[in-house]
Amino acid sequence: DTIHQNPIIAEACPLLSHAQCHISGPFNPLELEVNTSQIITPPYVSQSHVQDNPPPPPAPEEEDLKETDYSPWTTPPQCFTNANLTSPICVFTDATFASGRGISIITTAERAYALLNKPAFTHPDLLSSVNINQNQNHTHSAPPYELRNIPGRGRGLIATRTLHRGDPIFASTPILLLDAAAYDLAPNETSFLTNLAIANLPTASRVQFWKLLGHSASSSSSSSSDPNPIESRITTNAFQVSINDVEHYALLPTTSMLNHDCRPNADYFFDSATLLTHHVHATRTIYPGEEITITYISNEKPRHKRRQMLKQNWGFECKCSACAAHPALTKESDERVMQIGMLKKRLRRWEERGGDDDENEDDEDDGEVRVTPAMADTLISLYEQERLWTGIGEAYRFAAQVYAAFGREWGAVRYARLAVEFGMLARGFYDEDVLLMKGLAADPRSFWGWGREVARTEEGSEAGRG
Numbered sequence: 441d442t443i444h445q446n447p448i449i450a451e452a453c454p455l456l457s458h459a460q461c462h463i464s465g466p467f468n469p470l471e472l473e474v475n476t477s478q479i480i481t482p483p484y485v486s487q488s489h490v491q492d493n494p495p496p497p498p499a500p501e502e503e504d505l506k507e508t509d510y511s512p513w514t515t516p517p518q519c520f521t522n523a524n525l526t527s528p529i530c531v532f533t534d535a536t537f538a539s540g541r542g543i544s545i546i547t548t549a550e551r552a553y554a555l556l557n558k559p560a561f562t563h564p565d566l567l568s569s570v571n572i573n574q575n576q577n578h579t580h581s582a583p584p585y586e587l588r589n590i591p592g593r594g595r596g597l598i599a600t601r602t603l604h605r606g607d608p609i610f611a612s613t614p615i616l617l618l619d620a621a622a623y624d625l626a627p628n629e630t631s632f633l634t635n636l637a638i639a640n641l642p643t644a645s646r647v648q649f650w651k652l653l654g655h656s657a658s659s660s661s662s663s664s665s666d667p668n669p670i671e672s673r674i675t676t677n678a679f680q681v682s683i684n685d686v687e688h689y690a691l692l693p694t695t696s697m698l699n700h701d702c703r704p705n706a707d708y709f710f711d712s713a714t715l716l717t718h719h720v721h722a723t724r725t726i727y728p729g730e731e732i733t734i735t736y737i738s739n740e741k742p743r744h745k746r747r748q749m750l751k752q753n754w755g756f757e758c759k760c761s762a763c764a765a766h767p768a769l770t771k772e773s774d775e776r777v778m779q780i781g782m783l784k785k786r787l788r789r790w791e792e793r794g795g796d797d798d799e800n801e802d803d804e805d806d807g808e809v810r811v812t813p814a815m816a817d818t819l820i821s822l823y824e825q826e827r828l829w830t831g832i833g834e835a836y837r838f839a840a841q842v843y844a845a846f847g848r849e850w851g852a853v854r855y856a857r858l859a860v861e862f863g864m865l866a867r868g869f870y871d872e873d874v875l876l877m878k879g880l881a882a883d884p885r886s887f888w889g890w891g892r893e894v895a896r897t898e899e900g901s902e903a904g905r906g
């Protein structure tokens with residue numbers, strides 16, 4: 441028997457009323473089938489612990505308890521906790537989510553019930569255009585890509601028709617959401633929960649999961665020599681997303697088919713506020729036959745660092761155009777990337793201190809951060825030279841604000857519009873910065889810094905003195 445009562449943990453567990461959520465002791469999670477004698481099944485979540493969230497279902501009648509006690513979940517939640525955690529971490533599965541695609545969520549009961557407030561759960565019809573062609577239940581028109589084997593890269597998605605900047609490629613919901621706090625459990629407990637989370641999914645999603653590639657340090661593929669095939673699939677494929685300001689890892693099997701490029705042609709964002717949906721869009725024209733790619737890392741790093749990270753975390757030698765060019769060309773690229781970093785740092789400091797009247801008081805660098813429209817234009821040009829469409833939205837945002845600060849209304853509008861266009865593809869339709877830029881595009885004079893640099897020339901000196 442691998443379950444031991446632990447009085448310290450017992451105190452941490454009242455959240456799950458009636459639950460005995462103390463498990464410790466060694467076991468091999470991969471050998472475990474769902475075995476209810478070893479698992480904790482909370483009858484329901486006690487109302488006092490889910491304030492601000494939808495109330496849990498009322499306590500069922502005694503005779504119904506076995507069948508309905510874990511509604512709205514479709515399998516009984518299972519939990520672990522330890523003395524370092526304030527709440528138990530459990531697996532919650534809703535196999536009916538997103539028209540039967542299903543979702544397993546590994547988190548605390550409080551956070552899981554908070555997720556039930558999201559429109560993705562409260563208005564499931566809103567997801568009707570999501571997961572199209574990725575879910576066997578859907579028979580919609582053909583997607584703009586097909587899955588193909590690509591020599592040296594495994595599978596990848598190839599465009600089957602021309603996609604223009606801003607065109608949606610697909611949108612999907614996660615089959616697994618894993619709260620980063622799950623890694624505060626003992627490794628075998630985390631593995632147990634992830635194992636169960638996958639086992640609880642509907643067959644189609646479970647099959648999709650097992651088709652994912654798993655790269656682990658000790659195995660180069662998803663072969664049976666992989667000591668933890670679930671964990672390696674998660675680390676190879678999961679996207680880090682923030683939901684209600686909590687870090688999660690999301691598994692999205694179709695997005696996982698996208699290979700990396702240091703100059704990708706597509707970008708993605710996770711709409712965590714409403715639909716728990718991952719959107720992928722083209723960021724430049726993609727021609728039929730061309731592979732659709734995203735970036736796995738920040739490409740604003742020199743080539744040797746990018747290659748190192750890709751090798752270490754995803755096990756491949758990067759041979760994209762930015763990695764494989766002649767050393768003379770990659771040297772130029774590295775220098776541009778360095779300059780991007782330097783300009784961004786300066787513009788970000790200027791932006792951050794924008795609303796601060798006492799801006800010089802605590803400034804270690806004594807000071808004033810000088811920026812000019814030419815500087816913002818150069819940043820944009822560097823992104824264009826590097827073909828980094830993923831980060832360029834931020835450069836447009838800086839430019840819009842700098843132009844407005846110099847009182848150059850139509851330059852500000854132009855860049856604010858571009859910041860909105862690119863920002864929506866990279867950060868989401870309702871992202872804070874996107875909304876700020878929408879406001880600036882509509883009325884640059886309402887911007888907080890409107891005209892505040894007008895007294896300065898483009899070269900950065902005071903007008904009349906420079």
Ligand SMILES: C[S@@+](CC[C@H](N)C(=O)[O-])C[C@H]1O[C@@H](n2cnc3c(N)ncnc32)[C@H](O)[C@@H]1O
Nearest residue numbers: 592593594595653655696697698699700754756
């Ligand atoms: C998220 S998966 C992408 C889909 C994968 N190609 C497959 O067949 O499942 C990540 C893995 O794809 C491969 N991969 C991704 N981008 C690559 C690239 N640019 N060159 C070579 N292999 C790549 C690596 O094996 C990496 O660990």
